[in-house]
Amino acid sequence: MRSQTPAVARELCRPTWRALPWSVLAGVGTVALLSVALPELLADPTPGVRLSLLRMAALTCALGIAFLLDDPGQVTTATVPVPRLVRHALRVLLVLPLHAVLWSALLAVAWIGAGESDRGQLPLGGVTVEAAAVSALAVALATVVARRDGTRPGTVAAPTLLLVTVPLAFLPAPLALVLPEGHPDWARVHALWAAICLAAAVASVVLALTPLGQYRHRPDNHRHASQTDQPLDRRPDPGRLR
């Protein structure tokens, strides 16, 4: 069974690409681009405002990512002989290049808008680490929710993402994770952001690997599409647990 996985995954590429939630991704990308570009065109934002706009755009992109695992056709894909991890990873890997292109475009807009004088105050690397962290967090949340309901995890994951990230901006001084450029704690906090990114990525993989039965205690918990996931994932196949 394991030896067939790469071949099936290759076969899955095209249908997965077609099944991605394109309308959500397109809408979110447009809003993110507008939220950075419009202020540059209409007003001249200060370096601090520009950084905040980039952060909000990163969160907007992550909001789209939270819908990435939405799969109304999950009833059909659940029966393919590949683990959940491969199906999820396929979706993430297919969108990753587009996400990178969109984020580069956002950075480019901010870079051009900043002009010669303000470019020194635009910490592109730092804000990219933050963006990667919130995106990874979105994938992790979607993975958690997808364990219960694989058809529409984004419906729960997206609000949860906001609930987790928006209060971060209001944390008081010693715990603050959202800092102005040039803050003495910048390097320390961004190491923390990188750690959050890594932890979220690892959690996504682990959660996608663990069989659904592992943490279930109630035998009557057969809701929605998760039911269709169970026969496959509960199979006593030691190879899939590695």
Add this chain to the structure above:
Amino acid sequence: MTAPSGASKEAARARVPAGDRRAVLALARFEGLRLLRHPLVLTAFALCVVWMARPGATTWRSHPPLQDMDRDHQLPLVLVGFAVLIAVNLAATRARRHGTDAILDALVLPPWQRTVAHLLSLLPLWLVGAVMVAAQFGWMATRPEAVGRGDIAELATGPTSVLLLGVVGVLLARLTASAVVAPLTVLALLTSMFVLAAGDSGVAWLYPTVHQSPSGVPTDLLDRPAGWHLLYLLGMTTLLGAVATAVAGGRRRTARGTAVAALTCVLAGALFQSAWPSGALARERQQATERPAEVQRCQRLGTTEYCLFPEFGVWVDDWDRVVREVRALTPKDVAASPITVRQRVNAVDAGSTGSDGAIPFATPSEGPTGSAWSVPVGTLWGSGTEDLALAAATAYRLVTGEAPQPGTPVMCDSRGVLTLWLAVRATSEADLNSLLDGQFSGGGVPISLLGEAQLDAGWVVLREHELAVVQALLDRPRGDVDRRVREEWSALTAPGTSSLRAAELLGVTAPAVTGDDGEWNCR
């Protein structure tokens, strides 16, 4: 629901039996309870309570100015409103998501009445918000040191914002069933509210709350269009609710009438609130800033006269305690000299940005020198830095007999040492550490004369060298230093006595003057 089915449209047009009202209320009660128990709403309310009750929150201020505290809850409640927007949107799209709207169409209520029920389900949240606001404000208002007056319109703004944002959620649910639209709207609102409309422009008042506002301005000089803003919010809530009902097929005459009335309220509210600041109070504000004596009342405690804006009367005893402590450290004749403590506020450009906000401490009637110059005290008290500021201002007055000149005077001599030592010794010595936190990068330390919150209103600066002498003095036994200060008072306060000499007179060793110290432009 974007396109109600043909049957439900007919149902909407037909005159509904009176029993339907009970069905709407029953559905509203059910949805209201579900909304209250929604994890998103529960978490948001919990975070809001944690924010308001955290140690160091304004809720626990010992001396709350009520005219500022009445809008303290607005920002956290707007964040709760965003959670409600998403939660009610999920509730209103639930049938669509699970493909059960066809089943609901077969039941008693047509889509527009179900929409009305969702709108009504928001009212319990308004109530919860109102209870939270009442509890927080009530706690502050019953403190004996509370001053000023709260505004009922400001208090109602927070809960009404929750209502308005919830109605936006219902409207979005009627326009599209997509689950991404509500969170996306929240992010767009957050961006435009906190990033773009952060200034005090007319646009800012179109958002649920204007959180950047002057603090410490006396109640009568505040002039926020809170009433018009509340009218605007209520109108907006009703208007968007009527639109959501109309989109769902409820186009009866009463709905249209409600919408028109609500639109009138929105326009009136928006128009009048955008006229802020009205300018009507410009003369009074200028008077309070530049010639406060004309509007203040004075009372004498011992040899000190306190002149204050009438509503701050209950703070005089706290001020007097600090002034007495400073006086007690000086020789008898100085301790008995009459001084005036006058409350100062910068109300002219309250809330506007781009001004350094410095107040001329010596008012024209007083002159910059001489015994008539009064000691300034701010309009905030109790956050921990104001008593040090008042002690520093009193010490400055007793040591130099002059008003601080505009342009941040640097005190490079024995008088600087004495002023800071008196201020720190009279209050709490732990305050020296909080002073050091505000150190300039060049090494100097600013001492605000009105407290941290009104830092830009006026300060004096000490070099690191003088600070080191004061630190050395504070490390010595108290009685010994106290005695030496009284004995050497005239030498220490004479202009031209260096801080090295002061250290010698007081029996401590001063560090050498460093290059950084030499760079200060000493007068």
